[in-house]
């Protein structure tokens with residue numbers, strides 16, 4: 001197949017872009033090796049291709065939000081989830097303290113406020129942190145096709161500077177959006193963000209969303225097609241935070257980024273995409289990851305709005 005050589009050329013093509021900086025507020029991430037660079041594609045027929053540092057593990061961070069939203073829909077039902085979390089882009093940064101006027105809901109599940117609310121709906125509103133963590137680890141491991149782990153160092157590092165997320169948690173509690181102890185919801189959310197993956201895992205996880213919820217390798221039905229569609233729709237409008245509009249116009253596929261430097265992309269019916277490199281732009285999206293996705297989209301015609 002020409003795909004591995006092509007992916008290698010994509011990696012080399014973006015390597016010289018040295019812009020951006022790794023996330024500074026989580027010390028383990030601030031010290032990341034910024035030279036690392038990787039890409040992977042997982043086709044809906046189960047083929048996986050990768051290039052660059054494809055074995056490097058990093059914390060999933062905000063990309064977990066897409067999957068935990070799907071889990072919350074499964075555990076609480078879509079109507080209950082929609083009562084607590086909206087589906088409009090906020091146009092604000094990922095960690096903004098904001099709620100929609102009138103409904104008091106977080107704007108969407110891809111910003112921290114909505115993600116903490118989604119986390120609190122996993123298993124049941126009165127579940128323990130351990131029950132939620134186990135449920136999320138199990139679901140993400142099934143999607144990745146291997147057992148995933150929480151990186152305790154990343155978890156502890158982020159807990160040291162959790163004031164902003166705690167603030168969001170208490171705001172949600174005061175607004176009646178979460179019913180559990182806000183500190184437990186935030187701790188659990190930060191644990192979910194500390195689960196480690198590599199680019200092949202992420203591409204495969206995305207390919208399940210692209211394949212109507214059926215795992216392309218195991219054939220296991222991991223979520224209903226309606227949930228996969230809901231997640232991909234919200235990713236399309238909100239996954240890249242305050243860069244989401246430009247992203248959809250220029251790159252043109254659903255995507256979710258994480259502050260460790262990964263971007264997960266998804267083109268329904270076709271391919272799951274993952275890119276990784278730690279330096280971030282002003283929106284918190286990986287600089288080289290964005291470059292990789294732009295190039296893949298242009299070279300392979302992956303824009304959703306292409307007419308042919």
Ligand code: GLN
Pocket residue numbers: 060061062063094095112158165190193257258259260284
């Ligand atoms: N754990 C991070 C946070 O809550 C996730 C943010 C991100 O990946 N954008 O700040």
